[in-house]
Amino acid sequence: MRHDLRINEPDIAAGNGPVLRGEFLYNEPMKKHVSWRAGGAAKRVYLPADLEDLVWLVRSVPPFEDIHMVGLGSNLLVRDGGVSGVVILLHGVLKKISIEFRTQGLPPPPADRDTALIYAQAGVASPKLARFAARHDLVGGEFWAGIPGTVGGVLAMNAGCYGSETWDKVVQVETLDRQGQLNERLPADYFTSYRHVALKQPQQEWFVGGWFRLDRGDGAASREAIKALLQKRIASQPLQMPNAGSVFRNPPGDHAARLIEACGLKGHAIGGAQVSEKHANFIVNTGNATATDIERLIEHVEDTVEARTNVRLIREVRIIGERQ
Numbered sequence: 001m002r003h004d005l006r007i008n009e010p011d012i013a014a015g016n017g018p019v020l021r022g023e024f025l026y027n028e029p030m031k032k033h034v035s036w037r038a039g040g041a042a043k044r045v046y047l048p049a050d051l052e053d054l055v056w057l058v059r060s061v062p063p064f065e066d067i068h069m070v071g072l073g074s075n076l077l078v079r080d081g082g083v084s085g086v087v088i089l090l091h092g093v094l095k096k097i098s099i100e101f102r103t104q105g106l107p108p109p110p111a112d113r114d115t116a117l118i119y120a121q122a123g124v125a126s127p128k129l130a131r132f133a134a135r136h137d138l139v140g141g142e143f144w145a146g147i148p149g150t151v152g153g154v155l156a157m158n159a160g161c162y163g164s165e166t167w168d169k170v171v172q173v174e175t176l177d178r179q180g181q182l183n184e185r186l187p188a189d190y191f192t193s194y195r196h197v198a199l200k201q202p203q204q205e206w207f208v209g210g211w212f213r214l215d216r217g218d219g220a221a222s223r224e225a226i227k228a229l230l231q232k233r234i235a236s237q238p239l240q241m242p243n244a245g246s247v248f249r250n251p252p253g254d255h256a257a258r259l260i261e262a263c264g265l266k267g268h269a270i271g272g273a274q275v276s277e278k279h280a281n282f283i284v285n286t287g288n289a290t291a292t293d294i295e296r297l298i299e300h301v302e303d304t305v306e307a308r309t310n311v312r313l314i315r316e317v318r319i320i321g322e323r324q
Contacts, residue, residue, distance in 0.1 A: 018056050021049040022093075030082075030321075033089060034073030035148065037242040038272075039291040040082035040321055042068075047089050051121070051182075051208060054088065059180030061086055067178070068320060069206045071123060071150030075157070075244050080291045081322030090208075091150055094123035097132055100211055107171055107186070114216045117171060121209045122152030126159070129212075130226055139217035141169060145226045146233050148245055155207040157316065158197050162229065167192045174209035182208070195249045195316060238276040242285040247298060248313040256313055257281040260301055263308050270297040295319060 025045040031037050033045075048054035061067055066085030070076060100106075100117035109115045116138055120129050130145035143164040147154055154166045155173060167187060175183045183205070191198045199205065233239070248256040260266070260280040268275045272289030275297065276282040283297055298315065306312045 018052075020057055020060065021053045022057065023047045028087075030073075030078040030087070033070060033087075034076050034078060034244070035242060036073075036077055036244050036285055036289070036291075036294060038285055038289050038294060039078035040080045040324065042078070042083045042087040043085070045087045045089060048093050051094060054090075054094070054208070055176060055180050055182065057086075057088065058176060058178070063178070069122075069152065071153045072125065072148060074148040075153065075317045077244065077291050077294055077317060077319045079295065079319065079321035080324035083321035090123040090152055091125070092123055094121035094152075094208060096121045096209075097124050097129065099136060105172075105184070106211060109213065115213050116216060118212045118214065119209060120151045120212065122150060122155070122207050124151045126150060126154050131223075133212075133214055134219050134222035134226060137216055137219035137222075138214035139219075139222045140164070140214045141212065142222055142225045142229060146229050151210055152207045155210050156197060157195050158192050159195070165194070167197065169212040169214060171211045171213045173207055173211070175205040176208045178204040236279060238278040238282050238284050241276075242289075243276070243282045244317050246281045246316050247283050247301075248281055249316050251311050251313070254311070255281075259305050259309055259311060259313070263304050265301055265304060268297070268300070270300065273297040275301065291321075292324060 023046070027041045027043065028045040029041050030039045046057055048057055058067065068083065068085060068087045070087055070089050071091045097118065097120040100119040106117070118129070118133060118138065126144040126147045126149050129151060130141050133141040143161050144154065146161045147159045149159060153159065158165050158167045160166055170187050173185050175185055177183060189200060191200060246256070250256050257280040260275065265275050266280045267277050271293030272286050273293035274284050274286050276284050283294055302313050
């Protein structure tokens with residue numbers, strides 16, 4: 001159910017401060033907002049009007065309430081019992097993307113390379129970032145075309161594919177903390193590794209934008225590389241059925257898909273959830289999967305692979321909410 005609301009921030013209920021300009025949705029089915037197309041409802045969903053509105057929304061949420069930032073929902077499962085707190089949808093809202101001409105406050109470019117900076121907000125789809133770079137004759141970001149997420153998501157998990165990773169391109173990021181304060185941070189402020197990003201001084205923050213440095217080069221060749229990458233993705237991944245991309249990280253020196261297939265789990269199903277016949281590190285919704293089906297299958301794959309190979313797979317996907 002959708003309502004257009006203009007609600008004063010609780011701590012300025014007397015009307016002395018900004019008014020929220022976005023939209024609240026109540027008891028919103030999250031299966032509409034996650035790529036698995038399964039799961040329960042969120043008690044409250046907010047669609048911010050812009051970054052400023054997002055800041056005021058975060059400031060308005062009491063400290064004891066959870067906040068969940070969601071982009072395309074491409075690595076997220078919401079349990080069938082639903083999720084409390086506030087879910088904030090960023091895709092299509094924080095959508096600014098531009099060539100960055102500002103230099104003050106940003107690390108200088110390498111002296112031996114001809115580069116440029118792109119600024120992109122967290123709601124920009126990562127394939128759009130790849131195409132934008134290629135149109136501006138910037139190379140090295142083609143891999144983003146193969147990641148079904150947003151800039152916020154690729155920053156949060158150091159997403160990558162085909163030998164490239166997001167944080168290799170990051171110059172600076174913009175974050176929003178739980179107190180509603182915007183911050184600009186450098187890569188040196190984070191521990192980053194394969195599919196892992198963490199602040200060295202932990203506190204709850206979300207990425208709302210990033211600056212990426214790419215080399216100047218042949219934009220036409222970059223666009224061809226993107227086409228080839230997408231064709232490879234179509235050929236190797238079960239994109240015709242709802243999925244969340246790779247479910248597990250690759251263990252050091254190995255591939256999760258190889259381990260899963262070696263354990264005879266390709267095609268294994270629980271309810272409407274199935275380990276893909278096309279790519280064993282994908283779990284697909286065959287049409288009527290519940291979030292419980294998907295989670296039980298994830299757990300079964302983890303337990304089976306560990307029992308047979310002594311390797312405990314680590315999840316890439318995030319699971320939130322209450323069991324039904």
